[in-house]
Amino acid sequence: MIIGVPKEIKIGETRVSMTPSLCRRCVTLGARVLVQKAAGITAGYTDAEYRAAGATIMGEPARIWRAADLILKVKEPLPSEYPLLRDEQAIFTYLHLAAGAELAKLLLKKRILGIAYETVEGADGSFPLLKPMSQIAGRLSIQVGAYFLQSQHGGSGMLLGGIPGTMPGHVVVVGAGNSGAHAVQMAVGMGARVTVLDLDTRKLEALDMEYRGRVVTLMSNPANLENEVGDADLLIGAVLIPAAKAPTVVTRKMISRMRPGSVIVDIAIDQGGCIEAIRPTSHEKPVYTDQGVIHYAVPNMPALVGRTSTMGLTQATEPYVAMLVRKGIDDALGEHQGLARGVNTENGKIIYPAVAKALGFS
Numbered sequence: 001m002i003i004g005v006p007k008e009i010k011i012g013e014t015r016v017s018m019t020p021s022l023c024r025r026c027v028t029l030g031a032r033v034l035v036q037k038a039a040g041i042t043a044g045y046t047d048a049e050y051r052a053a054g055a056t057i058m059g060e061p062a063r064i065w066r067a068a069d070l071i072l073k074v075k076e077p078l079p080s081e082y083p084l085l086r087d088e089q090a091i092f093t094y095l096h097l098a099a100g101a102e103l104a105k106l107l108l109k110k111r112i113l114g115i116a117y118e119t120v121e122g123a124d125g126s127f128p129l130l131k132p133m134s135q136i137a138g139r140l141s142i143q144v145g146a147y148f149l150q151s152q153h154g155g156s157g158m159l160l161g162g163i164p165g166t167m168p169g170h171v172v173v174v175g176a177g178n179s180g181a182h183a184v185q186m187a188v189g190m191g192a193r194v195t196v197l198d199l200d201t202r203k204l205e206a207l208d209m210e211y212r213g214r215v216v217t218l219m220s221n222p223a224n225l226e227n228e229v230g231d232a233d234l235l236i237g238a239v240l241i242p243a244a245k246a247p248t249v250v251t252r253k254m255i256s257r258m259r260p261g262s263v264i265v266d267i268a269i270d271q272g273g274c275i276e277a278i279r280p281t282s283h284e285k286p287v288y289t290d291q292g293v294i295h296y297a298v299p300n301m302p303a304l305v306g307r308t309s310t311m312g313l314t315q316a317t318e319p320y321v322a323m324l325v326r327k328g329i330d331d332a333l334g335e336h337q338g339l340a341r342g343v344n345t346e347n348g349k350i351i352y353p354a355v356a357k358a359l360g361f362s
């Protein structure tokens with residue numbers, strides 16, 4: 001099997017889909033690995049390290065895309081990469097097709113086997129390849145939010161932890177899953193007042209037990225959301241309905257009651273966002289202001305910490321990549337149900353029901 005590792009081209013992206021260590025494992029298992037020149041440099045991995053691990057370094061991305069049986073990436077292919085995808089090629093990456101109709105059409109037209117990291121399933125129904133990036137995005141959301149709350153960055157000038165004798169900032173986290181729980185952990189660590197809302201009482205119970213009253217847990221319903229959002233200095237959107245477009249949970253009316261200079265970080269933007277009318281931003285221009293509130297909606301937040309993110313991502317993908325190499329793509333998908341759940345497109349069809357529904361195919 002030939003595996004292609006192109007350099008990521010999304011704005012501000014710093015991750016790479018394969019470390020030299022994973023490369024060595026694939027080569028040992030019999031794969032040929034083609035790595036684009038400087039693909040790993042922003043994550044701290046040099047071409048020399050990949051070469052020493054058995055990779056062939058190539059300067060021209062088109063040659064990699066043409067030769068590879070399996071393209072291993074981090075982010076979804078972007079329009080400039082569309083012509084590079086070969087008919088019936090396999091690609092293993094984050095696809096986020098529910099919010100990407102144009103890409104979905106292309107994958108169908110070219111009959112691409114699209115295996116999405118985000119829908120690969122663990123034995124317990126969890127999403128092991130989404131988890132590490134969600135944890136990172138959750139932790140970063142508080143760091144980023146605190147930055148934009150600073151006066152010089154247009155924020156309200158609220159220090160999340162306050163000081164003795166002043167009110168700490170109020171962080172409201174909507175969604176208590178992987179990203180939400182890690183946002184809560186960082187917000188507590190910074191000394192903020194923290195409220196978290198979810199529909200799943202088990203998630204709320206776990207946080208209640210863990211923080212023993214230090215965090216307020218609330219059922220996510222319009223009345224609770226209206227009260228909490230209006231009082232938030234920093235609002236984190238962290239909801240997910242697997243593979244579906246994110247539901248709009250926070251309305252513009254709720255946001256209109258937030259204090260000027262407050263900040264919203266919508267982590268769920270990669271699935272369309274859970275804040276009404278939010279639009280994606282990029283690392284080049286990460287925020288815009290609407291109704292006096294700063295909106296941050298970068299779909300690839302983990303790129304802010306390329307080294308940690310690459311390590312976190314590849315330690316999760318490694319068993320699946322190794323399985324694809326060892327058994328071959330068809331057998332690996334045939335034998336491993338969890339990996340097969342990652343298949344979003346195959347033979348010109350959308351395979352994953354929630355993606356098909358989100359795109360109006362069912």
Ligand SMILES: NC(=O)c1ccc[n+]([C@@H]2O[C@H](COP(=O)([O-])OP(=O)(O)OC[C@H]3O[C@@H](n4cnc5c(N)ncnc54)[C@H](O)[C@@H]3O)[C@@H](O)[C@H]2O)c1
Nearest residue numbers: 133134137175177178179198220239240267268299300301
């Ligand atoms: N922007 C980025 O860079 C980035 C990085 C990683 C992950 N993400 C995205 O973050 C989102 C969250 O991922 P996750 O791994 O934390 O998901 P998760 O499944 O672990 O958690 C999502 C939570 O949302 C809850 N939820 C669903 N509907 C809700 C509602 N109406 N109100 C309140 N809670 C609700 C669920 O019960 C669940 O607990 C996903 O869209 C994921 O793709 C974005």
